[in-house]
Amino acid sequence: MFVGPAVISLAVIGIAPLIYAAYTSFHFFNLTKLKHVEFIGLQNYAFVLTDGVFWQAIGRTFTVLGMALPVQVALGLVIALVLHQPGLTLLKTLARLGLVLPMATTYAVVGLLGQVMFNQKFGVVNQLIGFLGVDPVNWIGNSFNAFAMVIFWDVWQWTPFVALILLAGLTTVPGEIEEAAKLETKSWLTVLRYVQLPFLVPGLVAILILRTADTLKLFDMVFTLTRGGPGSSTELISLMIQRVGFRAFDQGLASAQAIILLAITIVLSQLYIKFFYREV
Amino acid sequence: MSIATGSKRSLTGQCILLLIILAFCVFPFYWMVTTSLKTQVVALESPPVWIFEATLDNYREALFDDGVLRTLGNSIIVAVCTTVLAVVLGLPAAYALARFEFRGKKDLWFWFITNRMVSPIVLALPFFLIVRNFGMLDQHITLILIYLTFNLPIVIWICTDQFRAIPKDLDEAATLEGASQFRIFAQICLPLAMPGVAVSSIFSFIFSWNELMFALILTRTNAKTAPAMAVSFMEGYNLPFGKIMATSTLIVIPVLIFALIASKQLVRGLTMGAVK
Structure with a gap:
């Protein structure tokens, strides 16, 4: 009936490939040795689960999340609180429109822009920090700096998202309660902690779950910015699977990695539904 | 304060x-x-200059000599087709989810939401092998179909919300008048759901337009999209910064226009309706 077409097409393009990926993951399947496809049971999984490189990539992915998310929430909260204040309507409308820009920017372009702006010799970032008396930094060629750069761009792109979600939360606080609280105390921190925070919790949960999912998906920006390098210092999980599957051509192993990533994702989705779609 | x-x-x-x-x-x-707007010489000045003579050479060279124009065309074809397809397939499903009770509705909903979360690389591996077997690498239709995996859920999501907001009394009145289920959908609910259709189309367009990974893996020359083209400038030592940024500007401008139009709904779309 009504759902038929959508279900069938998603099944064909979404589910069928996954079944095929599961099939590949049980085989030795190398694109350069297609004559030797061979059933090897759980060997790929055994390899992935004991593979230090795989867990390092997972670890890096969660490190990006763990470093970027607190910054995004802190900055986002400040921005949301400022925008929530009355007055300065024109400037605030402009700022809100400004916040839309980073979110919509093509992820690949963010990475390219990062290369241009953070270039050691010709980049504007080194020029700007030069005004503060800091020596030029080798951003792209140094493992630690490259990692910091990935986090910087993630913060740049997604802080507005966090800010706008929190702002939406702030507007759900009933006006009278907020006014009454502001008469009681001069400290905005108290108002935030006891009056506004409870209204921000659903937004914060959504941010946590969605940012986790998006960091696990993060590919385009890092690929154009560093290609996972130098070495493998910025190789997040998506980049690693892409490298194993399409640059090392080991589709069997990459599929096993992908299936494990999928399992993590399904747990996340369960959480998301648990928090937001109870009524359905 | x-x-x-x-x-x-x-x-x-x-x-x-x-x-x-x-x-x-x-x-x-x-x-x-x-x-x-800088020539290569100006772009490679160290420290970078802020005031210089602007030139459109990068745009001209990128668009006409390097074939960025063609890849922009490919991007438009792919983004528009996948959006239309997502709306046509997704709208009836959204209507059903909003209006009817049926077995497996919860599972269906869960599946749609999972699609928002799944890393595209998980699909890219098997999709590449399948498409290669069918000889469909480097064709527009391949990208159009794979983009449905993230566009269809968005359309279903936003439009389900929109249909729910339409009072059920309207449906009931129409049923009493003897209208068929399909006529209620097409002639009563659909026109009222147009804002949702517009917003979800904008999202679908933006996401498809911005996509890089599938484009890198599934296209070579014929169906290459603009982001994949911009990336291919990055090879070699003497990076043409001006041209890369000209191509980037051309990619970003249409998205920004659409995003500003839909700015009020942007958060709703990105959170899949969880935050309004």
């Missing part, structure tokens, strides 16, 4: 903060556009 003496100072403080926020968001775009 409520005290009269502090309010002037706090206003100035607010002003400064807002200007910093604006500068932080906008500066990278300013740099992108100005770099795209």
